[in-house]
Amino acid sequence: MEPVDTDVTGQADHDGEASSDTPPAAGSAEAPTLAELLLAVEELWPESLAETWDEVGLVAGHPSAPVTKVMFAVDPTLEVIEEAVEWGAELLITHHPLLLKGVTSVAATSAKGRAVHRLIESGTALLTVHTNGDSAVGGVSDVLADALGLQDVAPLTVAANGLPEEGIGRVGDLAEAMSLGDFAARVFGILPSVAGGVRVSGDKDGLVRRIAVCGGAGDSLFNEVRASNADVYVTADLRHHPASEAREAALNGRPYLVDVSHFASEWLWLPAAAAALGNVLSDQGHDVEILVSTTNSDPWDFILTPG
Secondary structure, three states, rough: OOOOEEEEEEOOOOOOOOOOOOOOOOOOOOOOOOOHHHHHHHOOOOOOOOOOOOEEEEEEEEOOOOOOOOEOOOOOOOHHHHHHHHHOOEEEEEEEOOOOOOOOOOOOOOOOHHHHHHHHHHEEEEEOHHHHHHHHHOOHHHHHHHHOOOOEEEEEOOOOOOOOOOOEEEEEEEEEEEEHHHHHHHHHHHHOOOOOOEEEEEOOOOEEEEEEEEEEOOOOHHHHHOOOOOEEEEEEOOHHHHHHHHHHHHHHHOOOEEEEEEEHHHHHHHHHHHHHHHHHHHHOOOOOOEEEOOOOOOOOOOOOOOO
């Protein structure tokens, strides 16, 4: 995984002076406060798009604190937090929540407690952009669909509080049909390298064109995938029973299944998210460095396979 470093500065107008309706010239832009940065994040990934069970938004941090460096990562692990602290980030934006389930203590006797203490003691704010980042235009599944070359993309399930093009999962078409084996190789080629690789269920030589995708765990969307008439479904964390039942319910073997790493499927969004936030901040005249974490937080280290 290559780091993405975005230095966001304002642009001067053609006569070299910043006009009243243009951002300040490079070098004169100011760092936003955390509160101002949260408004930029809300513009891209509104909290109203989050699923009802989800916990998104600010986890730690003082709204009045200035932010000059932002790091994006998939997981708020201790290793990722240390990477952000060492780089000097005042804000860490992660896709996955640190505190999705309720806790009664954040004492430093647990991993989550140590994470909270490290964030606060280092002055590093933590912000979660989870299912709102999945659902939004340009979100996790949009980036995955784009990387696979899908056209005429639409949500698998439309967001309750969003636009028609917002929602969980995406479905679209390849420019030309290709074999399942070749398509699986394309999936493998676009994802970060992780131990688990890519698992495939279906006829290797079967032709596929209509593709459904869901970054992260998507085995709750099989009904929507079947309704979309997808030839293949790309998602992560496919468990034995849902995958087996999907195969049993398949019509002519379809949809085929392509099971990928949860981390890898969502990591693709990070560079796009960093660039999108950088553009918004630049338009607002703010000077912020944005970096994508290089920490591989996939939980698996190696895999054994037959042969």
